[in-house]
Amino acid sequence: MPELPEVETVVRELMPLEGERIAKLEASWERTLDGGLEHFQERLLGARVDSVWRRGKYICLDLSSKCTLTIHLRMTGKCLFELGEKDSPYERVRLDFASGTQLHFVDVRKFGRWKIWAPDQLLPELGVEATSAAAVQEALTELNSRREIKKVLLDQRVLAGVGNIYADEALFMAGIHPTVPANRLKSQAIKDLAQAIAKVLQASIDNMGTTLSDYRNTRNIGGENQNYLQVYGQSGLNCLHCDQKIVKITLGGRGTHFCPRCQPEP
DNA sequence: CCTTAGTCCTGCATGC
DNA sequence: TGCATGCAGGACTAAG
Numbered sequence: 001m002p003e004l005p006e007v008e009t010v011v012r013e014l015m016p017l018e019g020e021r022i023a024k025l026e027a028s029w030e031r032t033l034d035g036g037l038e039h040f041q042e043r044l045l046g047a048r049v050d051s052v053w054r055r056g057k058y059i060c061l062d063l064s065s066k067c068t069l070t071i072h073l074r075m076t077g078k079c080l081f082e083l084g085e086k087d088s089p090y091e092r093v094r095l096d097f098a099s100g101t102q103l104h105f106v107d108v109r110k111f112g113r114w115k116i117w118a119p120d121q122l123l124p125e126l127g128v129e130a131t132s133a134a135a136v137q138e139a140l141t142e143l144n145s146r147r148e149i150k151k152v153l154l155d156q157r158v159l160a161g162v163g164n165i166y167a168d169e170a171l172f173m174a175g176i177h178p179t180v181p182a183n184r185l186k187s188q189a190i191k192d193l194a195q196a197i198a199k200v201l202q203a204s205i206d207n208m209g210t211t212l213s214d215y216r217n218t219r220n221i222g223g224e225n226q227n228y229l230q231v232y233g234q235s236g237l238n239c240l241h242c243d244q245k246i247v248k249i250t251l252g253g254r255g256t257h258f259c260p261r262c263q264p265e266p
Numbered sequence: 267c268c269t270t271a272g273t274c275c276t277g278c279a280t281g282c
Numbered sequence: 283t284g285c286a287t288g289c290a291g292g293a294c295t296a297a298g
Contacts, residue, residue, distance in 0.1 A: 074293075146268095147268090
């Protein structure tokens with residue numbers, strides 16, 4: 001599932017869209033477009049893409065029509081410059097640019113969402129960028145919540161960009177059990193965790209993201225970071241650090257993987 | 267304020 | 283082989 005590193009990989013590849021003008025917008029699954037097709041056509045047709053950037057797990061396109069288009073890939077969303085035969089049944093939205101460039105939004109599970117925002121009210125609820133260790137350390141220190149630390153890491157209002165895979169990986173790297181209440185972490189543990197998050201995310205960006213099943217970049221190529229996961233999806237296998245068996249539990253409805261020896265119970 | 271359950275979706279793995 | 287069941291999950295909403 002696409003999280004911050006996967007979205008960052010896609011955003012870098014979408015940068016060449018800057019300066020392009022939108023000529024046509026079609027949707028074969030209209031619910032992808034929050035507000036409906038007509039609402040999107042009013043704002044998008046004829047507009048120029050001024051800049052492409054990322055905020056948390058959102059792809060952001062600033063448009064000359066004084067608004068920002070966000071694309072959230074959710075579980076299975078893909079932005080492709082070329083549509084292959086296998087993906088064709090799952091194309092939900094297509095953007096045609098004046099130059100002839102096409103952007104195909106493919107999404108098997110239909111969870112992905114496009115949304116248009118006025119510039120001064122873009123993503124107001126989103127927390128600090130998870131890539132900034134200093135900002136994450138400060139946010140976790142100020143939070144003072146009794147919730148389990150993993151649930152906090154997944155809360156986009158606190159940190160923007162961490163999902164299920166990197167939450168598990170970062171907690172392993174920092175040696176913290178996923179069910180520890182967030183406000184019971186000592187300041188050193190918070191510092192270790194903030195640095196582990198930044199490190200895990202950067203390593204995955206360097207590896208073009210994690211592809212477990214659906215994630216692909218704009219050229220329909222998967223990442224390599226799945227080859228370096230320490231705990232996520234590794235339940236039953238031996239910990240690479242201490243040889244203890246990796247355990248999987250359910251926490252907040254999500255699969256949660258950890259090493260009982262490297263990440264001792266609170 | 268908090269937490270939990272339900273919703274959206276479909277492909278794939280599992281079991282008989 | 284075929285059919286039924288359940289699982290995966292990010293963000294949002296409703297209920298308690």
